[in-house]
Amino acid sequence: MWRTRRVVWLSLLVAAATIGAQWLLMTPPLYFDPYYVWLAAREWPDIPLDRWPYSEVPHQVTRIGLVLPARVVQEILGDGQAAYFVVAALGGCAFFVGTYLVVRSLFGDVAGVASAAILLVHPFFTMTNPYGHEITWSTGVMLPDMPGAGLFTIGMAGLVVAARRTGRAQTRMLLAAGVCFGSAFLVREFLAFLFLAVPVYLALLRIPWRRNVTVGAPMAAILAVNLVHNQLVWGTPLAGLISAAEHGGRSRDHVTRELAARSFLRAMHDWNPLGLVFTAALALTVVGWAVTRDRRLALVLVWFFTLAVPLTLFSGVLDPNDISLRAWLQRYWFAVLPALLAGGFGSLILMFRMLPSGPVSRFRLRTVVVPVLAVALGGTYATATVRTVPDLPRDLPRDTAWSELRGYLAGHRDITLICADRRLAQTLTFYTRDVWGDPVWRGEIRDFPHYLGQVPRNATEGPMLYTRWRGMESQIGGGWRPSTGQGWRLMWRSSDGVLQLWHPPGG
Secondary structure, eight states: OHHHHHHHHHHHHHHHHHHHHHHHHOOOOOSSHHHHHHHHHHHTTOOOTTSTTTTTOHHHHTOHHHHHHHHHHHHHHOSSHHHHHHHHHHHHHHHHHHHHHHHHHHHOHHHHHHHHHHHHHSGGGTOBOTTSOBSOOOTTOOOSHHHHHHHHHHHHHHHHHHTTOOHHHHHHHHHHHHHHHHHHHHHOGGGHHHHTTHHHHHHHTTOOTTHHHHHHHHHHHHHHHHHHHHHHHHSOTTHHHHHHHHOOBSOSSOOOHHHHHTHHHHHHHSSOGGGHHHHHHHHHHHHHHHHHOOHHHHHHHHHHHHHHHHHHIIIIISOTTSBSOOTTSGGGGGGGHHHHHHHHHHHHHHHHHTSOOOHHHHHHIIIIIHHHHHHHHHHHHHHHHHHHSOSOOSSSSTTHHHHHHHHHHHTOTTOOEEEEEHHHHHHHHHHTBOTTSOBSOOOEEEEEOTTSSSOOGGGGSSOEEEOOOOSSSOOGGGTOOOOGGGTOEEEEEOTTSSOEEEEOTTO
């Protein structure tokens, strides 16, 4: 009973830290894929896959594991920023709590909490805001990667716990694991690759072979519900699978087979040097398994390679002109990061136990050397993670510019038109309303594609919202910007300089 309570309280602690981190980051609701999923949730079940914008991203809006929870939250909190925050927070909690649970189930609470903490402050999960600096979309963003990875990871924790139980207790845990696996598929389709190794997971955990049916039954039931839903909403039970299979083609990025083969290394190292944490964990896991032959480390390696191989193949190894998965992006690897941290910590723990058991040497290592090294490494890592995030805000939350724009528009309802590139326009829709979704400004938002060589003429018929993009996004109109020399007049500017509103020439 005490052990169960401890797990619950530590899980709640990790969840609270997740919500706190998202609050500090406060990434504004982002454009394109997250925005279209949000629209689909608001319009469900009337989601016309053959019309723009859904025709552009059908693989996103057919993921009912994300769309339907978003609709439920919208029904409760409205369709504003608060509901978006909650949906993103639920996905983050699933991921970070799942990391704690699976590592804890394999190697104990200390390793579990440490793994969740490493991920929480890692640049892959803090540098998420393209209006500031960004290397990927993760914490605070309504995308399928974190909730899908989190649900699968919680399912893996269920399998590990089930291996230590018998009878009905084991059955309950295996059924729960199957529910998590099936739900993960509804959020992120390519996680189905990980299901291929479910029999291997059970074999390594010494769970009887017949128990594969117990795990598979809820997965099959969830798939059946998904097929029925798709038939009712889109007229074909395979709508989700079809849209996922048709997603892909020639990438805008330069891709060769050699580059695709190095997708994992590129994802971990091309964007931020602290990605070394995960490649080092993988190397440590391989060494640890070679030395100890521990089944838990074998489980971690099977988990990693079951996803790594197809991800790499479909990112251009099979055909560099037909890319199904862009595995050089970090978020495609979120589902294996908990496994890598489990393997890294587990290898250290197991190899430490192999040291000579002399009373003096083991005692000194445990009470002096290990704590000192842990504090030193933890402090170094924490310092590095803080320093790697440039331009830390003086004022929180970090959507200060957008919140100020909301206040400005509420006090200037005489403005009837705002022009903006499509990315800004989509985020702007959240800030023309209060956090609960009630309008504070009712004017027209006129958008245009940012990749046009020049700003369209009809986009200069009213005030223009402008930002200099600081993330990986390209600038508006090939680098165009409004200036007083061209007759533009600055109407408003956020206190941090991120957003500007310009009055057009001659207006």
